[in-house]
Amino acid sequence: MPDQKIDNLLNLAMDATPEERTKSENLNVGFDLEEKMWDVIVKYSGSESVLTGEDIQVVPLLGGYAVVTLPESEIDAYSDRERIEFIEKPKRLYFETFQAREASCILPVQAGSNGLTGKGILVGVVDSGVDFFHPDFRNEDGSSRILRLWDQSIPGNPPKGYTKGTEYTKEEIDKALALGETEGRRLVPSRDVSGHGTAVLGIAAGNGTVSEGVNRGVAYESEILVVKMGNAGTNSFPRTTELMEGIDYLVRQATAMGKPIAINISFGNNYGSHEPYN
Structure with missing residues (x-):
């Protein structure tokens, strides 16, 4: 049995x-x-x-x-x-469909004198990574809004308590940005190959610099935490174990910083029972 x-x-x-x-x-x-x-x-x-x-x-x-x-x-x-x-056992994760902020009725939330901008909170994302050079994730002075970037696919220096990947700090990311694309990506070699993580983070927290505010995200004044899930296996998708570790890391980071966090997960699957509750 x-x-x-x-x-x-x-x-x-x-x-x-x-x-x-x-x-x-x-x-x-x-x-x-x-x-x-x-x-x-x-x-x-x-x-x-x-x-x-x-x-x-x-x-x-x-x-x-x-x-x-x-x-x-x-x-x-x-x-x-x-x-x-x-x-x-872990299950394979897949991209899920996401919609633009207009479909979420977020514009009225951001409008007016009492509009919500995300200032003072953290936005965390567990996905395919981020293009940290993208202007929508940078402050007016050019520094990064990303406080931590844990790339599970780059061996070398995992966060304390974890066994895979490399954690990059805001200081390291800012130094990479100052060096420019070529040298900066040698210092912080994390890349978002598919672009999915960059896209969903743009919806969640992009400040709209490139579009002059037209396409800014929901929490456009928030600070950012990013987890890039580990090396993709068969069929180029990560696993639930990597997602769980990523969420755990984000919660621990937010707790240590004493700040509230909203976590975006745009990966998923359809495993498990689909029976409705009585």
Whole structure:
């Protein structure tokens, strides 16, 4: 009988043949074929020590969740641990449709003497990255409105508590901007290859400099935090584990800075039950 603490897709993946898993677009998501290791989402109770073990890498998240990397051969034994409540395989994320601010009736919110501009708040985005050279994400003096940029795809200097990528500070981004495109992108090599993250951040927080205010975003005077999700795998989309770590990072950053944050997520999927609640 399948382990009830392991989600159905993960049980199915472990029971499937290598050929079946290779043919599927979903069963191998989160699995490193060479290392025979899984990235999984774990719900647990108690202290973080219940998650650790030999050949097991752990990134504890808020709310009793963690992203755990462990050998496939150890998953059944891991689920037998008393404090492990549930284990879920990551799912692939996809772009979702977004609409312009006019469709959101945001213009009346911004208009008038009491208009809301986003001043004093943080806007966070977990997406495909950002073109930090774009004028809509810069202040009048040319400095960046981006306080932190965590690029999960560039190894080297991850934020404290995380295991992948490189975190860039506002100071580093400002220095890159001052150096110009060629030298600046050597200092901060993070790029938004698809342009999706830059587009949705423009809607959420762009100040409209390029369009002289015509196409400014919702919170156009806010400060910005950006997470670029890790290297895309099969079919060029990231995974739910990377999204969860990105959201966790943004919440922790906002808490440390003592500022409210609004987080934009324009990735998603259609997994799970679609049954209506009674």
